Amino acid sequence: MPFAKSLTGIHVVAPLPFKPAALNGLSERMLVSHHDNNYGGAVKNLNRVEQELSQINSDTPPFVVSGLRQSELTFRNSKTLHEAYFGNLGGSGKRSGGIDKALSEAYGTATRWEEHFRATGKGLGGGSGWALLELELATGELRTTWSGHHTQTLATAVPLLVLDMYEHAYQIDFAAAADRYIDAFFANINWDEVNHRLERAVAAAKALHG
Amino acid sequence: MPFAKSLTGIHVVAPLPFKPAALNGLSERMLVSHHDNNYGGAVKNLNRVEQELSQINSDTPPFVVSGLRQSELTFRNSKTLHEAYFGNLGGSGKRSGGIDKALSEAYGTATRWEEHFRATGKGLGGGSGWALLELELATGELRTTWSGHHTQTLATAVPLLVLDMYEHAYQIDFAAAADRYIDAFFANINWDEVNHRLERAVAAAKALHG
């Protein structure tokens, strides 16, 4: 394949993949603000920071390069994780299929995994971050990832289920009640999408090993 | 495939994939200390933290869960990135093959990419972190990633070239002269390994898209 040009600054905002008024217990006002301002803002900023980075030269102070690169990682991951987050909402919340079996194999029971995942999310309440279920491609392990900032993710991994724990994801509807937000998140998970991601990620893991 | 059990705490230390006395300008003493203590320590700590995590229950304070999960991400990524770092050393430093062509397509010239990569590494001098060349699987973009801590990496990506900028990677041989370390790193890159990773990562990217 021909490789994409780097630092072009032409990333675009994807629309919400569901009707925001249709979710249970997550308001349209909050979902639209989250999508348009936080996700949309990240895409706009990613484009601006890529344009700045394309201009650096040997006179640019190293701390300026570092600052721009850190911003690039922030906005790039914010884009990726937000798209995966919205993409795994809009469902019935009923877990089934391959992911259910996979979680049982990895964690003993899928219920035990859910305890881990909820505890990881709850520990992030009142601050910023993400709770992620990821397939680590190099090992085939299903890992539950804590992330305290957009920049923090598991290396060599594909996110399967993404829970946004930034306060913009819940304060409008739940104020500080992060627990109730996590309940609402689980009630709206699109497990079909998660199963689709798992299938594709397993194929990628196999391809990586050749 | 059957999924690996989670939180088993049975990760093992991989040996150095080259004779440490054979590298040019990177001393055996430093490479062995780096491998045995920093990488080896991360594996040992990953095992301990996984065992602690396997015991959490509903009485565990959320901040304790968060602390353990942050440690898990630290040691898990430290293991992954150190293995990739040692794996891309031991070569001739002569860039050729698919990666050379890919970098030209993405950055205009491979030389321009090298400027970006070196500047990213240099900006990390005196602190902690990694400079990475990664294939972002979802987009097929070749990205140069700044990481100021083991926990920080690009989401949905496979590392192709990994430069350790923690001071344990260079202070013994170069004191604070991070520039000279980056020169020595480039002189020892195993580009055959990088080309192999690129090939496999491209296959994984295709498989991910189905």
Added chain:
Amino acid sequence: MPFAKSLTGIHVVAPLPFKPAALNGLSERMLVSHHDNNYGGAVKNLNRVEQELSQINSDTPPFVVSGLRQSELTFRNSKTLHEAYFGNLGGSGKRSGGIDKALSEAYGTATRWEEHFRATGKGLGGGSGWALLELELATGELRTTWSGHHTQTLATAVPLLVLDMYEHAYQIDFAAAADRYIDAFFANINWDEVNHRLERAVAAAKALHG
């Protein structure tokens, strides 16, 4: 003076120093949730983490000590900064007195300082952090501090004006409109309190130099 016992875990929640219904453009619901849940939660967690820390011994894994200590710094600073934040609200927003003169001396004009302070706050929109005006005791400099997390503050300094940029400080009333929140914050600053802090901080700076 006799020094306080360490790690006692007996910190208490201070009440709001103003009637929350009386502020202009910051709702009672948001202020009370912020105080009771985010600030109050930090105090409760500080007490728990101090009790955990008081029990560590030579068998405690170093990463557990590090995790607890990082939590302690998080909650300790969260307590300090939240108290200073609520303490500098409830006023008329009219800047006068010593602080006005001091800012002019340091920044050319107080207006120029306000531009710096607002830009620092705005840059934190959509994430976590604080914008602070501090007196650096060792140098007597008035510094505008960016902080992206409770743990990040200027060393050897006393906060004079504290702006909470965590999203729990504004999402309920303003959704993602961080700019409008900063306007409302400025309209409610208690500059008498800031002047009082400046006076005391200057006395402390002099005492530090002996």
Added chain:
Amino acid sequence: MPFAKSLTGIHVVAPLPFKPAALNGLSERMLVSHHDNNYGGAVKNLNRVEQELSQINSDTPPFVVSGLRQSELTFRNSKTLHEAYFGNLGGSGKRSGGIDKALSEAYGTATRWEEHFRATGKGLGGGSGWALLELELATGELRTTWSGHHTQTLATAVPLLVLDMYEHAYQIDFAAAADRYIDAFFANINWDEVNHRLERAVAAAKALHG
């Protein structure tokens, strides 16, 4: 007092306050490299970043302001903490005077405090950070602070004893043996200086309360 102009970029490097060849178990080569390159580099970078910050205006992207402010905090605290670190070396390592009594009052015994302080330092081995003993001015508490990065310190506090755990502080002499470095650090502490700082910090705490 007249307040210093802000963002002047004219900070200067202080010389080492001891003969670097005279310390026991910490080499002149390492101490001089640490002072000239890491501390000296921070001062130089602080000046550059202040000059960049003095130029920002309403067209500067918020993420650029944030990047510069984060760099400013990094280099400003690096300057402060490095000066305090070198300033509390060059002594006999024999603890006595007011600090010994104060630590006993706060921690039960000064030995218990030393366990806490050493464990905090040890937990930072292999990465970046500081272990600090600080007087929290607002409360008069003697706190042991974990810091994983220059930007992280206790709010409203004066550092009394400062241990640099960045790897540039020990890798040259000790490779990864952070424990042996901490031993050498303790053998060279200038407790007279720590006692002097305690006296001044107590005076500042009293002055702060008016």
